[in-house]
Amino acid sequence: MKNILLCTDGSSFAENVYKYGAWFALKFGCHINVLFVTDIRSQQVASTGNLSGTIGLGSAENLLHELVNLEHQKAKLNNQRARLILQNAAAILKAEGVTDVQLTNKTGFLVDCFDEFEKDADLIVLGKRGEGAEFASGHLGANIDRIVRSSTKPCLVTPQEFKPISRLLVAYDGSATGNNILQFLAAYPVFTDLEIHLLTVAKTGKLETATQTQHQGQLYLQTVGYEPVCSVLEGDPETVITNYISQADISFLLMGAYGHSRIRHLVIGSTTAQLLRSTKIPVLLFR
Numbered sequence: 001m002k003n004i005l006l007c008t009d010g011s012s013f014a015e016n017v018y019k020y021g022a023w024f025a026l027k028f029g030c031h032i033n034v035l036f037v038t039d040i041r042s043q044q045v046a047s048t049g050n051l052s053g054t055i056g057l058g059s060a061e062n063l064l065h066e067l068v069n070l071e072h073q074k075a076k077l078n079n080q081r082a083r084l085i086l087q088n089a090a091a092i093l094k095a096e097g098v099t100d101v102q103l104t105n106k107t108g109f110l111v112d113c114f115d116e117f118e119k120d121a122d123l124i125v126l127g128k129r130g131e132g133a134e135f136a137s138g139h140l141g142a143n144i145d146r147i148v149r150s151s152t153k154p155c156l157v158t159p160q161e162f163k164p165i166s167r168l169l170v171a172y173d174g175s176a177t178g179n180n181i182l183q184f185l186a187a188y189p190v191f192t193d194l195e196i197h198l199l200t201v202a203k204t205g206k207l208e209t210a211t212q213t214q215h216q217g218q219l220y221l222q223t224v225g226y227e228p229v230c231s232v233l234e235g236d237p238e239t240v241i242t243n244y245i246s247q248a249d250i251s252f253l254l255m256g257a258y259g260h261s262r263i264r265h266l267v268i269g270s271t272t273a274q275l276l277r278s279t280k281i282p283v284l285l286f287r
Contacts, residue, residue: 001028001188005121007035007110007147010085013127016162018089020282021125022096023165024156027190033102034089035117037110038078078107111146124155128276144276148257148285154184155257155285157276165282169197169250170228171241174213177256180286182217184254186224194252196221198228199244201237210234238274245279257285 006021008014018034025032086103093101106113118124128144148155168191172178185191198217202210211232221228229248233240245253257272276283 001030001122003121004030004032004123004125005035005117006032007124007126008085008089010036011127013158013160014089015092016160017125017127017158018092019096019162020156020158022093022098024123024125025098028188031100031102032093032098033104033117033121034086035104035106036082036085037113038082038105038107039109110143111150114147114150118151118153121153124151124153126155126157128157128159152287156282157285158282159280161280163251163281165194165252167195167197167248167250168252168254169199169245171253171255172198172200172214172217173256174216175256177286178217181254182220184286185221185226189225192225196226196228197248197250198230199241200232201240202232202234204234207232207234237271241275242278245281251281253279253281253283255283255285257287
């Protein structure tokens, strides 16, 4: 892992996006590109249309002139805001010990310019809510689903509060995505100093099958140097995983972004979305 793309909007979630990004950068010796996209709508002003017949030609020209000045002022303020947000990001990352940082500001929409920056990144980091966090605390940010759905890279979704990472939970189901998670752990042995938990959730009446599935995952992790704490539990995946996180004091969750639904390419899985809403730990999502 060489490059981390850290997406920020300067909201209350942003500071801990930086801290979790710093944790990964220090673990892996990564370069961080902090991306702030100025919403193009914030620079638009109301159009006069053709008002000359209503308020007179001279008045319309004066109004148009004022609107042009207003647009310039808004653009200037947006540039200042972007500079302050990125400077704050750089200061926090530096305080965390990260110095290999690039600061990038674009104007437009994050989802539209995301591909341009994602192609060079090995990991995407973003907060699970953004500027409207205080007004929609039970919802995910507007960009989460679209970015996770469009990205081919692992996406780290961070909570509002930073906590040191000590216990890592892998929600393992034996799928291709689940095996990608195990291969990720094998490729990056920096996680060997953490307590690794491997959890497989069994459907009703499928406990034996789930046990066999998890045993395969356990053997794989053991062959690459991990000694996971293994559990197979029956029940609703969201409930089981949420309870396990609480009871085992898990501080970091790795899981697949999608289930097996035919619409998995349209929206992130329902279990994934619910866990992102309810958990207060970072979640690393894989496709």
